[in-house]
Amino acid sequence: MSFFTSPQVQVSSKAIELLNGVLGKENISTAESVRDHHSRDESSLQAFLPDCVVFPKDTLQVSECMKICYAHSLPVIPFGTGTGLEGGITAVKGGVCMDLSHMKQILSVNQEDFDCTVQPGVTRMMLNSDLRATGLWFPVDPGADASLCGMAATSASGTNAVRYGTMRENVMNLEVVLSNGDVLHSAGGGRRTRKTAAGYNMTNLFVGSEGTLGVITQATLRLYGIPEATLSAVCQFQSVQSAVDATVATLQAGIPIARIEFLDDVQMKACINYSNLEGLQELSTLFLEFHGTDDSVKAQADVVGEIVQLNEGSDFMYATEAEDRNKLWTARHSAFYAASSLRPGSRILTTDVCVPISELPEIITQTKNDISKSSLLGPIVGHVGDGNFHTLLLIDPEDESERKIAKDLANRMAQRALAVGGTCTGEHGIGIGKRHLLAEELGQVGIQTMRSIKEALDPKGIMNPGKVFL
Numbered sequence: 001m002s003f004f005t006s007p008q009v010q011v012s013s014k015a016i017e018l019l020n021g022v023l024g025k026e027n028i029s030t031a032e033s034v035r036d037h038h039s040r041d042e043s044s045l046q047a048f049l050p051d052c053v054v055f056p057k058d059t060l061q062v063s064e065c066m067k068i069c070y071a072h073s074l075p076v077i078p079f080g081t082g083t084g085l086e087g088g089i090t091a092v093k094g095g096v097c098m099d100l101s102h103m104k105q106i107l108s109v110n111q112e113d114f115d116c117t118v119q120p121g122v123t124r125m126m127l128n129s130d131l132r133a134t135g136l137w138f139p140v141d142p143g144a145d146a147s148l149c150g151m152a153a154t155s156a157s158g159t160n161a162v163r164y165g166t167m168r169e170n171v172m173n174l175e176v177v178l179s180n181g182d183v184l185h186s187a188g189g190g191r192r193t194r195k196t197a198a199g200y201n202m203t204n205l206f207v208g209s210e211g212t213l214g215v216i217t218q219a220t221l222r223l224y225g226i227p228e229a230t231l232s233a234v235c236q237f238q239s240v241q242s243a244v245d246a247t248v249a250t251l252q253a254g255i256p257i258a259r260i261e262f263l264d265d266v267q268m269k270a271c272i273n274y275s276n277l278e279g280l281q282e283l284s285t286l287f288l289e290f291h292g293t294d295d296s297v298k299a300q301a302d303v304v305g306e307i308v309q310l311n312e313g314s315d316f317m318y319a320t321e322a323e324d325r326n327k328l329w330t331a332r333h334s335a336f337y338a339a340s341s342l343r344p345g346s347r348i349l350t351t352d353v354c355v356p357i358s359e360l361p362e363i364i365t366q367t368k369n370d371i372s373k374s375s376l377l378g379p380i381v382g383h384v385g386d387g388n389f390h391t392l393l394l395i396d397p398e399d400e401s402e403r404k405i406a407k408d409l410a411n412r413m414a415q416r417a418l419a420v421g422g423t424c425t426g427e428h429g430i431g432i433g434k435r436h437l438l439a440e441e442l443g444q445v446g447i448q449t450m451r452s453i454k455e456a457l458d459p460k461g462i463m464n465p466g467k468v469f470l
């Protein structure tokens, strides 16, 4: 992978001096290693170095920094934990990377109202371990231990979304520092209601905005009761089609399934070896989870078991003990790293389409055929309960021809999704790699409307430039 220094904007020594004045010298770095760490996320996309990295400690400091950057027209790139997969944090125009990890307070937990408010350095695992004693949890789970505000910024979801929704459904209010330093509360200061009909939905404007509209400095989130009983299970199928047909039938039966994850034979090969999964074969597989009471999880599992049988799937292998469930879900969450171990030295070009559920069996089958015809390995995993799936295309990062083959495959996959009413990204966002697809997905009026919003909120174009828009 190649690295670039900032191609356009230089942060002047005057601006650095002013930022020093706000933050103190120890909270701003121009060291090569720090800039390098902040230049790339977990994707295999090109990495560009920011000119400096700042570490504000509160909203006031974020606001003061933004005022300086606004006055000097400096790009600002908000940085959560850098687990993104679409190059969202890379500094394509140089500028100031704003690392929010020093703001790590859980500001409030309202047990009776099932909500909490967190700062941008709080990750989902930090929150859930803090919540454990309360009997509550925050279910949105992208696998990676991402910051909750970064998850809001990318509209993340993951394995529990089929039952609990994505970040879009679970963020109630956001505090956002705008490009000129103003501090906005998207639903009004201190508001934390389940419903509102008060004007435009500004909260969801910032969910999925990928740092291009402002810096999220607080998120108020919905919480849920930890289920009384949890039952996980695995079953295997002879074909992709039958595994996905069983998923669609489960959803159509109205089972309130908590997780239903598809892994194809290639991904299973990777996971069996990487996570030492015993008793499973290299076949199309579903990992499932049921939440409820002891009786209700058994009843749900019985119905889904029958659906699986009707689709010629295997009997369930159950994981009832917490240790076995953890092993199963850790294996699922490690799918990305397991995949790359299939080809040592490779990097992953990720894909992330989402389609209406009924279109899923055909598009996954078509995608798998397309990958088989190419020279690349591309395991498939999917949050199939949401119609969302990924192929993880394994490429030699130094081989441009392989990157091209992978990009073409990813493009064809996105085109197929768009053609059946789907989206080019269910959860990873647009970043730098999918800007052309966003334009196609929204159409001219759609993209122009988005641009108008961007220009209204960020007239100087300093918020994470080069992302989302072509």
Ligand SMILES: Cc1cc2c(cc1C)N(C[C@H](O)[C@H](O)[C@H](O)COP(=O)(O)OP(=O)(O)OC[C@H]1O[C@@H](n3cnc4c(N)ncnc43)[C@H](O)[C@@H]1O)c1[nH]c(=O)[nH]c(=O)c1N2
Binding pocket: 041, 042, 077, 078, 079, 080, 081, 082, 083, 084, 085, 087, 088, 089, 100, 120, 141, 142, 143, 144, 146, 147, 148, 149, 150, 151, 152, 153, 154, 155, 156, 157, 158, 159, 210, 211, 212, 214, 215, 216, 217, 333, 336, 337, 427, 428, 464, 467
């Ligand atoms: C192994 C693995 C597995 C997965 C995933 C990653 C990895 C490495 N992801 C992707 C990733 O975890 C997800 O996109 C997170 O929401 C990114 O959160 P970070 O805090 O790391 O944001 P990161 O720092 O990477 O930033 C991502 C984007 O958000 C912006 N941003 C971050 N914090 C901000 C803030 N406070 N204010 C404004 N903008 C901000 C950044 O500018 C950038 O554009 C994922 N995702 C998913 O949805 N489902 C999944 O299944 C997975 N699975």
Ligand SMILES: CCCCC(=O)C(=O)O
Binding pocket: 143, 158, 332, 333, 335, 336, 350, 351, 381, 390, 391, 392
């Ligand atoms: C390409 C997909 C890897 C990360 C991810 O989103 C997942 O494991 O679900």
Ligand SMILES: [Mn+2]
Binding pocket: 158, 383, 390, 427
């Ligand atoms: Mn995913």
